[in-house]
Amino acid sequence: MTTVQETGSAPADERPIGYGRLKRKEDPRFVRGKGHYVDDVQLPGMLHGAVLRSPLAHARIVSVDTSAAESHPKVRAVITGATLEGLGLAWMPTLSMDTQAVLATDKVRFQGQEVAFVVADDHYAARDAIELIDVEYEPLPPVIDARHALDADAPVIRDDLEGRTDNRIFDWEAGDRAATDEAFARAEVVVAQTMLYPRVHPAPLETCGCVADLDPVDGKLTLWSTTQAPHAHRTLYAMVAGLPEHKIRVVSPDIGGGFGNKVPIYPGYVCAIVGSILAGKPVKWVEDRSENLMSTGFARDYHMDGEIAATREGRILAIRVKVLADHGAFNGTAQPSKFPAGFFHVFTGSYDIEAAHCAVTGVYTDKAPGGVAYACSFRVTEAAYLVERLVDCLADELKADPAELRMKNLLRPEQFPYHSKTGWEYDSGDYPATLRKTLDLAGYDALRREQAERRARGELMGIGLSFFTETVGAGPRRHMDILGLGMADGCELRVHPTGKAVLRISVQSQGQGHETTFAQIVAEELGIPPEDIDVVHGDTDRTPFGLGTYGSRSTPVSGAAAAVVARKVRDKARIIAGAMMEVSPDDLEWEKGRWFVQGDPTAAKTIQEIALAAHGVLELPEGVEGHLDATTVYNPPNLTFPYGAYLCVVDVDPGTGVVKVRRFVAVDDCGTRINPMIIEGQVHGGLADGVGMALSEIIAFDEDGNCLSGSFMDYLVPTALEVPAWELGYTVTPSPHHPIGAKGVGESATVGSPAAVVNAVMDAIGVRHADMPLTPGRVWLAMHGGVEAP
Ligand code: MCN
Ligand code: CUM
Incomplete structure (x- = not known):
């Protein structure tokens, strides 16, 4: 395997592809406010839709009275679950072969679920009219904590599914259980740690929306839509609505951020299409911020019981993990069909270990559906967080230096292509070189000396590392499809x-x-x-x-x-x-x-x-x-396996638990670099995402299932004030099977950074583990031996 170790910062050095740091062709229209987004679409006679949502997390619908809304002078149509039932459209398939209610007919299953849709002359009238709809609910006990979803007395959320007697969606495993148990049995050191990767949200600047326009003359449906996958959506609309595929055009104009949020098909899109058919006019539907946070594709929500086995000298032998995956009320996760836990089975990370096993159980809860969004590369974020936290827990147990422990266990360049214990073939890498570069850029030894000095003065400085391997570029069609569509x-x-x-x-x-x-x-x-x-x-x-x-x-x-x-x-x-x-x-x-x-x-x-x-x-x-x-x-022969080594330096206020990220060094290897400036932008954004998840972001619920994070006052995305000036480096190890040697990079930094931040905070406060988000309250409690319920 040839490794090009690029070290120079001069643009000429980073130009395996011509034109290198070319300025983005799309930016002149963006910076001049000339982008064209879905909400900019204006059509003659266009009507506006609004969604009535459930105030309750779990309730039976007794009745829906739309008469007052219908008599509103500006209302053109009111659509309920019953309307859709008549059209055979009350339920739609999800990307995970489940079904999801477009508008509720029998029950509501999460707070914010779609119950009715009003089409009116303008947006304000539509919003006014949904207030006029009278829905009678019979409240049911909700399932909010996934850890109780499988209790014998837990209410069955999906009683719409035939023969369903519990809230289990799937059981899935990967790796070799017997070999892993054997390695654990002979290990000198075993460290176990339970951790939650909390529910977070992609929260793109532009929320989701669409304009549906069915031409009554030629029968062609044009849908301007915030979608990351226009072709797949068109095929699904054709299959669901029975419309001929050549009579559907999906246009995804400029998109104001997706981060995975715009992969699924949402009920609002289907309602707008039905609205356009019924009203005979184009219908626009654009959700507001609260609707976006409360009802669209969330991310993570993985409860993980991890264990790592090693020798006393710090040789990692095996990793095993049990996961309880909270998928919300409908299994709407997007990932290749054969992988219900996405690519979580890359959780052995970047290490040369003997055996590994994971068992993942997916459950329904009374929360919004979704499940892989937010720059996740299909659950690799959860996997990287798990293994990188476990390695730090092991370092803590062995009183070993986390950098040395990683260096000792990283895969070596001569092991590539590397066949992982959970079934992957890592295409290329020189991991030690990348880690060394990060340590050099950060000045690791000097940082440790500074930390010792500060500690002597009672200051809490922490240094956190993470090394991640991603699996991106799905995928070879023999193994990977979504709803039968090869990738x-x-x-x-x-x-x-x-x-x-x-x-x-x-x-x-x-x-x-x-x-x-x-x-x-x-x-x-x-x-x-x-x-x-x-x-x-x-x-x-x-x-x-x-x-x-x-x-x-x-x-x-x-x-x-x-x-x-x-x-x-x-x-x-x-x-x-x-x-x-x-x-x-x-x-x-x-x-x-x-x-x-x-x-x-x-x-x-x-x-x-x-x-x-x-x-x-x-x-x-x-x-x-x-x-x-x-x-x-x-048709790609394999995935690509980008990787990176990250280092985060934090200072924690001993009195308040406030975490300040002082430095962040990120060295990425995405193979051949097409446009280094764009790569750096991707990495900057992903690192900010990671700091947000580690320190402040969570979609939280109270015990009745009320969503407590329905606005940016409560869902705290990081601002420029919370992030440092990023320090980036890179190595270049081309992918041997990609025509130009490039690997993906869009999600790398989101995948790799949360663990580095959490590892740094734990290092600062001398605690083995506390769950994200590490808000001041949680850090303070962890420092004083308490734990806050997630
Ligand atoms: N690139 C490059 N050289 C490489 C690899 C990538 O120059 N070796 C460039 C690409 O050509 C592309 C960009 O970097 O212009 C990202 O490429 P890639 O890694 O292929 O990722 P995708 O283009 O498939 O983007 C998807 C990825 C995902 S899944 C999420 S989520 C995410 C992310 O990108 N959402 C984003 N980055 C985002 N960035 C913005 N601004 N907005 C989002 O919604
Ligand atoms: Cu999983 S978020 Mo991106 O894959 O669109």
Whole structure:
């Protein structure tokens, strides 16, 4: 395995791909306020929808009286569960093969659940009219704490499912239980730790919404929608509503952040479509902040009982974990079908261990559905947090230095491709080099000396490390599908006669800069400057099929497709260049942007000249159709395995428990770096996410199931004041199976950072474990031997 250790900060050093730190093509419209979001869509005669939501977490619906709302002068339609039942649309499939109520018919199962939908002339009238709907509820005892969901006397939440007698969704396991138990039995040291990765929310700036427009004449439905996966959504709408797929167009315009929140199909979208059908006019529905926080795809909520086994010298032997996964009232998690716990089974992390086993049980509770959103790469966040907390617990037990303990157990470069004990094939890595770089950048030894001095003065300074391995780029279609749709991505490239190009991709940008980086990939392969390449995405009528953006799969899958399709065009250009110069294509050599005759570099045709000839009158060889274009479908042979080493320095106020993140050093390895500036932006955002989850964010409930985090006054996302100036580094270990060696990076920092922050706080206060979010109250309690209920 070749490892390119890049150390320089000069832009030239970080340019395995041409054009490096190209400024984002999409930014001129964003910074000038000229972005076009779903809420900017205005259509003639457009109506507005609003959702009536349940005030109770669990209750039987006795009656719904809509008469007052219907007589509101500006109301055009009132839709209830009964309306939808008549259309066969009261329930819809979720991405996890469960069913979810679009509008409740029998019971409500979480606070904020959709009960009715009003369509009115304007947004205000719609909101007024939902207040006029009179719903009689018969309250039922709710299941709020997942740890009691399987109690014998727990109320059955999903009595709509046939034969259902409890709240169990699934039991799933990975690894070798017997080998793991055997390794634990002979281990000299075993450390066990229970931990909760609390429920959090992606909370993108733009909430979810759509505009549905059914053209009554040609029967075509156009849906402008905040979706990270327009093609998959279109197929699902076709399947659910029985609409012909070619008569549905899903447009995902500019998206103001997704972070996984915009992967699922929400009841509001379906209601807007039904509203448009019933009213015969376009219907817009955009949720407000509270609706977004209370009812849309949450993340995490994993109760984990972890154990780590080691020798006294600190050699890690095995890890095992039991997980109770709180999935809320409907199992709406998004992950490849065969993996109900996502990719959680990468929890052995970055270490060379003998055996591992996990058992995950998913349960229903009376909370909002969802389950993998928030930059998670399908539960890798939970996995990385588990193993990185366990390693620190082990260090605490052994009185070992956490950096040395990690260095001793990290996979070594010669072990790649590495077959993990839970079934993964890690593609490439040089872990020790990356950890060493982090320690050097941070000045680890000096930090430890400073810490000792401060401790002597009674100050609480903490240093926390984490090393993570991610599994991104789902995925090989033989193993990975969502609702039977294989996870391969299509891509089309057309070079116009004048040498300008259009690249059509199936993935969807929510802020990641695809219009720039995908142009850079094609530019690198064809030598056409990126400004001459238009990247089209987010419109099912204008782009080829693919499963969308999540799990940092765009670069690993569609990025690969872009490189492959560009190479196809290059191959075709070679044949045409041969015809132009009347030489055999075999005698031509490629140099970025042109084909030239071997031995005579002056005899050459540029890609632009070739494009014109391909559309001209030139006699083309047998079997060459003319024009310069190609299509491809890329089915990745494996996932990519980006990784990184993070170090966080905190100061804790001994009197108040307030945590100040003083420094954060992050060294990432995402293989070949397409645009380092964009990568840094992705990492900055992810690190801020991590600090938020570690210190302040939680979707909390009281015992009646009232959501206590329905606004940004209660759900505390970090601001610039809570985060330090990030210190970034990188190493480059290309993926051996990706056409340009790139791995994903969009979620890396969110995956890797929470453990580093928590490890730092525990190091500062000398406590083995306390659960996130480490609010001042919780830290103070932990320091004084107390624990706050989660
Ligand atoms: N990139 C690169 N070189 C690499 C890898 C990536 O230059 N070796 C670039 C890519 O070309 C792309 C960006 O970095 O422009 C992120 O790429 P990738 O890792 O492939 O991730 P995706 O594009 O698939 O983005 C999804 C990922 C996920 S799943 C979440 S959640 C998340 C994230 O990206 N949501 C985001 N980052 C986000 N950033 C913004 N601004 N908004 C969101 O909603
Ligand atoms: Cu899991 S959040 Mo991202 O995969 O869209």
